[in-house]
Amino acid sequence: MGNSLVFDTLEYFNALTKAGISEEQAKAQVEGLAKALNSKEIATKSDIHEVKTDLKAEIHECKAELRVEIQEVKAELRVEIQECKVDIIKWMVGSQLVFFSLLIGVMGAIFKFLK
DSSP states (O other): OOOOOOOOHHHHHHHHHHTTOOHHHHHHHHHHHHHHHTSTTOOOHHHHHHHHHHHHHHHHHHHHHHHHHHHHHHHHHHHHHHHHHHHHHHHHHHHHHHHHHHHHHHHHHHHHHHO
16 A cells, blocks of 8 residues: 655644644644654555455455355255155155065965965
8 A cells, every 4th residue: 555645744833833832842743643644554545445446356256256156056956956866766666666565475465364
């Protein structure tokens, strides 16, 4: 972040002394304010705009990545659901075969018993 704040120290000094502040106090205030304004910790409007633009770009990129990941997960889930359907059908057919085999066995035993 590059600071491009313009601060007229002489004008500020003159305003302070004109308001009745001693030259010594005015000088100390001017130096303190100038130091604070020239600090690397102050963000200018252009700094904020730059960060905002960068964040928008990153958010857009993240959204695109998430969309891709969501589509991949959907595809994986579809495959897993299909596999589960196949397994369920296998178990249903198998259990029905066992049931009918038992039914035929029981019916055969009943017919033998009745003869």
